[in-house]
Amino acid sequence: MAGISGDAVETLRAGMTGVVALASETNYDEAVNIWNGAVSRRPAVVARCTTTADVAAALAFAREHGLEVSVRGGGHNYAGHALTEGGLMIDLTPMKAVHVDAEARRARCGGGSTWGELDAATQGYALAVPGGFISHTGVAGLTLGGGLGWMSRLAGLSCDNLVGAEVVTADGQVLRASESENTDLLWALRGGGGNFGVVTEFEFTLHPVGPIVHLGLFLFSPDQGTDLFRFARSYLNDLPDESCAFLAGLSAPPAPFVPPELHFTPAFALAVVGFGDAAAHAALLAPIKAALTPIVEMATPIPYVALQQMFNESAPWGLYAYEKAVYLEELTDAAIEVIVEHQPRKLSPLSFVPIFVLGGAYARADDGSTAFGGSRDIRYVVNISAATPGPEGYEAEREWVRAYWAALVPHAAGVGGYVNFMSEYEADRVRNAYGSKYERLQQIKARYDPGNIFHLNANIPPAS
Numbered sequence: 001m002a003g004i005s006g007d008a009v010e011t012l013r014a015g016m017t018g019v020v021a022l023a024s025e026t027n028y029d030e031a032v033n034i035w036n037g038a039v040s041r042r043p044a045v046v047a048r049c050t051t052t053a054d055v056a057a058a059l060a061f062a063r064e065h066g067l068e069v070s071v072r073g074g075g076h077n078y079a080g081h082a083l084t085e086g087g088l089m090i091d092l093t094p095m096k097a098v099h100v101d102a103e104a105r106r107a108r109c110g111g112g113s114t115w116g117e118l119d120a121a122t123q124g125y126a127l128a129v130p131g132g133f134i135s136h137t138g139v140a141g142l143t144l145g146g147g148l149g150w151m152s153r154l155a156g157l158s159c160d161n162l163v164g165a166e167v168v169t170a171d172g173q174v175l176r177a178s179e180s181e182n183t184d185l186l187w188a189l190r191g192g193g194g195n196f197g198v199v200t201e202f203e204f205t206l207h208p209v210g211p212i213v214h215l216g217l218f219l220f221s222p223d224q225g226t227d228l229f230r231f232a233r234s235y236l237n238d239l240p241d242e243s244c245a246f247l248a249g250l251s252a253p254p255a256p257f258v259p260p261e262l263h264f265t266p267a268f269a270l271a272v273v274g275f276g277d278a279a280a281h282a283a284l285l286a287p288i289k290a291a292l293t294p295i296v297e298m299a300t301p302i303p304y305v306a307l308q309q310m311f312n313e314s315a316p317w318g319l320y321a322y323e324k325a326v327y328l329e330e331l332t333d334a335a336i337e338v339i340v341e342h343q344p345r346k347l348s349p350l351s352f353v354p355i356f357v358l359g360g361a362y363a364r365a366d367d368g369s370t371a372f373g374g375s376r377d378i379r380y381v382v383n384i385s386a387a388t389p390g391p392e393g394y395e396a397e398r399e400w401v402r403a404y405w406a407a408l409v410p411h412a413a414g415v416g417g418y419v420n421f422m423s424e425y426e427a428d429r430v431r432n433a434y435g436s437k438y439e440r441l442q443q444i445k446a447r448y449d450p451g452n453i454f455h456l457n458a459n460i461p462p463a464s
């Protein structure tokens with residue numbers, strides 16, 4: 001390992017409770033194995049932190065040896081920013097402790113927790129934090145960038161529900177951010193990404209959910225797309241907050257409720273989740289059945305934790321993946337035309353275009369209380385994501401994403417986008433993603449990370 005002596009590494013080892021791994025040592029390969037198989041970088045040192053003090057020790061080591069720092073939460077960032085080439089990776093995977101205070105409706109979890117782990121603990125009390133759609137994703141990156149999922153209409157984004165955090169800053173200080181301490185830091189952590197320090201613990205507000213919720217899932221053939229989206233834009237406007245919906249362009253899954261001849265064929269989907277009782281959910285589905293003729297339909301009660309895991313197998317670790325997204329304020333005829341035209345051009349059955357439906361609590365949240373850059377008037381987030389099992393076909397699928405995205409951009413709300421759905425941060429995309437909040441984020445960055453130590457992210461350089 002160039003430039004770092006074995007003695008220095010031994011000193012770091014002695015100063016940490018967690019494991020320090022160099023390439024070819026036990027634990028290294030597991031730590032550098034991230035979700036996106038298309039990204040491979042080799043950190044010189046991996047610090048698998050088990051405590052906040054470990055994180056401070058690892059940062060001190062990086063400072064002393066001039067090493068680039070990357071931070072790994074759940075390892076799902078599409079750009080693979082959990083990995084540094086030749087630097088030091090702070091791996092929070094071992095920090096997974098979850099504490100639930102059901103009475104206070106608060107949950108705390110370690111910086112390396114996944115949504116599956118947090119959901120499992122909170123659902124023991126029929127409570128939940130709004131998370132993402134796939135439960136092996138990390139709580140950290142998803143929350144720090146925003147956090148869209150089944151509960152967005154019920155309770156807002158993950159970051160809207162972040163009420164406190166323990167943070168190790170670039171200079172090794174351990175700070176608490178809350179509504180009464182370091183309030184600027186809390187604001188920045190609510191959507192401003194991993195720019196401000198290493199979050200060793202998150203604290204969230206909990207909401208009553210489940211444990212059983214209701215799912216209705218409908219599939220449509222590609223030529224039914226226009227009718228589906230035109231119906232959906234008025235139907236979705238009338239949805240009550242105790243429900244959530246999801247549109248998608250996908251390949252029909254090889255699931256028991258899908259006839260075998262449809263498996264892996266291109267389709268559009270509409271899913272509607274009800275957080276109330278079965279009768280209320282049936283009433284929600286009735287207009288869909290009256291207006292449309294799906295090729296597959298399924299309605300069932302489902303544990304909330306199973307709903308959160310429903311797409312897990314469709315996005316396994318190691319896929320070659322690439323994505324871009326746009327915000328839409330409305331499903332205009334022109335936007336529908338683009339979706340219906342470009343969707344069937346994908347070649348990989350694993351490529352998937354989830355369209356997150358907002359409104360409800362998302363729309364009512366106080367926009368000024370978070371750094372999240374998307375306007376609260378956005379109704380849809382169209383996430384165009386390519387995935388192939390390996391390198392074969394990946395380039396073609398990536399071009400499909402780029403062409404689809406470029407065609408949708410003229411219909412988008414603003415030129416920014418959601419930082420958690422960016423595989424690349426082209427010129428000004430991060431600035432545009434934060435719009436008028438960008439300068440305040442730069443000021444806060446200058447206060448907590450003036451040297452831009454944490455730059456492997458949707459980077460916000462410090463104000464000079």
Ligand SMILES: Cc1cc2nc3c(=O)[nH]c(=O)nc-3n(C[C@H](O)[C@H](O)[C@H](O)COP(=O)(O)OP(=O)(O)OC[C@H]3O[C@@H](n4cnc5c(N)ncnc54)[C@H](O)[C@@H]3O)c2cc1C
Pocket residue numbers: 035071072073074075076077078080081082092111112131132133134137138139140141142143144145146147148149193194195197198199200315420421456457458
């Ligand atoms: C299969 C899949 C499904 C997804 N589904 C959704 C979804 O439904 N909704 C949604 O909103 N997003 C979704 N995403 C996007 C997701 O929000 C981002 O990929 C996010 O970065 C993942 O966080 P992570 O902790 O797993 O990733 P990591 O790669 O570990 O971290 C991403 C970045 O966050 C920062 N970071 C991580 N941990 C910490 C920490 N503890 N302290 C400080 N900074 C940290 C670092 O900058 C790091 O580079 C999905 C992604 C994938 C791959």
